[in-house]
Amino acid sequence: EIVLTQSPGTLSLSPGERATLSCRASQSVSSTYLAWYQQKPGQAPSLLIHGASIRATGIPDRFSGSGSGTDFTLTISRLEPEDFAVYYCQQYGRSLTWTFGQGTKVEIK
Amino acid sequence: QVQLVQSGAEVKKPGASVKVSCKASGYTFTTFYIHWVRQAPGQGLEWMGIINPSGGSTSYAQKFQGRVTMTRDTSTTTVYMQLNSLASEDTAMYYCGRGLIVADIWGQGTMVTVSS
Numbered sequence: 435e436i437v438l439t440q441s442p443g444t445l446s447l448s449p450g451e452r453a454t455l456s457c458r459a460s461q462s463v464s465s466t467y468l469a470w471y472q473q474k475p476g477q478a479p480s481l482l483i484h485g486a487s488i489r490a491t492g493i494p495d496r497f498s499g500s501g502s503g504t505d506f507t508l509t510i511s512r513l514e515p516e517d518f519a520v521y522y523c524q525q526y527g528r529s530l531t532w533t534f535g536q537g538t539k540v541e542i543k
Numbered sequence: 544q545v546q547l548v549q550s551g552a553e554v555k556k557p558g559a560s561v562k563v564s565c566k567a568s569g570y571t572f573t574t575f576y577i578h579w580v581r582q583a584p585g586q587g588l589e590w591m592g593i594i595n596p597s598g599g600s601t602s603y604a605q606k607f608q609g610r611v612t613m614t615r616d617t618s619t620t621t622v623y624m625q626l627n628s629l630a631s632e633d634t635a636m637y638y639c640g641r642g643l644i645v646a647d648i649w650g651q652g653t654m655v656t657v658s659s
Contacts, residue, residue: 437648465638466644469644469645469646471588473588478590478638478649478650478651478652479580479638479639479640479646481646481647481651484644484645490647491647500619522587522588522589524588524645526643526644526645529602530576530593530602530643531590531593531602531604532578532580532590532593533590534580534587534589534590535587536587537587
């Protein structure tokens with residue numbers, strides 16, 4: 435089973451700053467099967483990025499994903515007030531399974 | 544519009560079972576898999592399993608094998624997740640999500656509280 439480890443656990447930044455979130459896999463993951471979600475308090479997760487770097491419909495271009503193999507990154511170029519949330523990476527694996535990272539909270543500094 | 548609407552909050556006693564529903568609308572029900580994911584209070588997302596609404600085939604996380612059953616009713620475009628032998632550790636928000644590799648649409652969540 436592939437384990438996804440996200441870092442840091444919490445990122446304290448100010449609006450307008452750049453956020454860089456990491457997701458490291460215990461084994462190589464196909465980029466096709468790596469996604470990022472955003473979750474705000476009291477809400478369901480929402481899809482941000484799929485295929486490691488493809489923005490989901492309606493996602494602004496300040497969000498970008500990159501990486502391959504075991505190292506993936508979500509970058510928010512300039513934080514807007516609505517971007518402060520928890521972010522999860524997710525991997526689609528064998529036998530139709532999913533695995534999530536433990537999440538990174540982006541909080542206002 | 545495309546949406547998944549889940550059933551309301553549940554309070555159960557330890558040892559009981561819960562059945563949560565997820566009603567799909569706005570798209571062809573049988574063309575998208577449905578995943579179930581749960582989130583304990585203050586914790587991260589935990590994958591439980593997946594169902595193919597077309598044929599009803601399922602795949603469950605090893606942790607829940609033998610305790611979870613996912614079914615579907617094509618006549619009402621509804622997917623169900625039943626979890627048996629509930630314990631306090633099962634207190635969580637339960638979400639359904641549409642898709643196979645990723646979920647692009649999510650239900651609003653169903654809070655299940657297990658308490659004596």
